[in-house]
Amino acid sequence: MNAQLSTRLLNLLDRLEPLLPPERAPIDWSRDIAALWQRHALGGRLTPVQPRDSVRVAELIGIDSQKNALVENTRTFLRGRPANHALLWGARGTGKSSLIRALINDLAGEGLRLIQVDRHDLVGLPTLVQTLRDSDYRFVVYCDDLSFEGSDDAYKALKSVLDGTLTGPPDNVLLYATSNRRHLLPESMTDNNDTQVVGGEIHHGDAVEEKISLSDRFGLWLSFYPFDQDTYLQTCAHWVAHLGGQFDDAAEAEARRFALSRGVRSGRAAWQFAIAWTGRHDA
Structure with a gap:
């Protein structure tokens, strides 16, 4: 009976093994933030x-x-x-x-x-x-x-x-x-x-x-809340500068069109515009 029980337990552990997470070192909060x-x-x-x-x-x-x-x-x-x-x-x-x-x-x-x-x-x-x-x-x-x-x-x-x-x-x-x-x-x-x-x-x-x-x-x-246009354009200018670009009159006009095409003025839209603009224009 003991041998049968041991065999069943070993089989159960084998079936559970794939469900267990991989072994990892304990997290070190002095280093990991x-x-x-x-x-x-x-x-x-x-x-x-x-x-x-x-x-x-x-x-x-x-x-x-x-x-x-x-x-x-x-x-x-x-x-x-x-x-x-x-x-x-x-x-x-x-x-x-x-x-x-x-x-x-x-x-x-x-x-x-x-x-x-x-x-x-x-x-x-x-x-x-x-x-x-x-x-x-x-x-x-x-x-x-x-x-x-x-x-x-x-x-x-x-x-x-x-x-x-x-x-x-x-x-x-x-x-x-x-x-x-x-x-x-x-x-x-x-x-x-x-x-x-x-x-x-x-x-x-x-x-x-x-x-x-x-x-x-x-x-x-x-x-x-959704951004008003001034806040949206200010955010566009910030992220374009952050990515090394220049927010000139052409960039502002394109930023307005970008928001219109997306139907939203937001920080995310401003960041996406900055990526698109700086990606197409040299700093």
């Missing part, structure tokens, strides 16, 4: 990565109030003071993700470390924050382009970690998220069927309350 969290069958792992660019917060144009609020919140957190989880929401391409990525370039020297979690890996978020609890560093756990479908239960893990578990996230972990949706979950007309007016006050039904309860758990909301 950013990482990706990926869950697997037996938990999850942190993979160190290099920041994708060297853009600083000061280089992001047209979002001064949002920059000031997020940097102040993050520096408060790095000083060991209470700080809020942050939701950056609004128009596409307006600098939400760039602002969070720029934080690591500005604040890594002050002890900040950045961990990105894909929406599909949020189920492992409680495990991740527990692994960070005893670290001497302070972490922003970041989920980009966050939104959920109506049948998606992954949001419950995020909701629980934000403000639902017995212990909550450790003091050295903040959660930042970006989204085009303020309430993160899709909303439909049928959600309002249970809404009632009592004494002149609107009382939302359970469906609406459930959908807004997740975004309510972020204490800092930062809204991002």
Whole structure:
């Protein structure tokens, strides 16, 4: 019987082996400033990565109030003071993700470390924050382009970690998220069927309350809006100069046409124009 049991266990281990992540050296936060969290069958792992660019917060144009609020919140957190989880929401391409990525370039020297979690890996978020609890560093756990479908239960893990578990996230972990949706979950007309007016006050039904309860758990909301033309052109000029080009009258006229053809004025459109313009014209 013991021999049969041993054989069965060995067979089981052979079948589990392909599901295990490859062995890696433990992450060294004194050297690694950013990482990706990926869950697997037996938990999850942190993979160190290099920041994708060297853009600083000061280089992001047209979002001064949002920059000031997020940097102040993050520096408060790095000083060991209470700080809020942050939701950056609004128009596409307006600098939400760039602002969070720029934080690591500005604040890594002050002890900040950045961990990105894909929406599909949020189920492992409680495990991740527990692994960070005893670290001497302070972490922003970041989920980009966050939104959920109506049948998606992954949001419950995020909701629980934000403000639902017995212990909550450790003091050295903040959660930042970006989204085009303020309430993160899709909303439909049928959600309002249970809404009632009592004494002149609107009382939302359970469906609406459930959908807004997740975004309510972020204490800092930062809204991002499409650029006006002056801000868009100023951003184009900045990135053209950054790439070594010259933003002359011809470049400005082309930048206007570029925005018109795309149907949007944003920081992303300005960056894409700068790449296209400098790529075609010698500095």
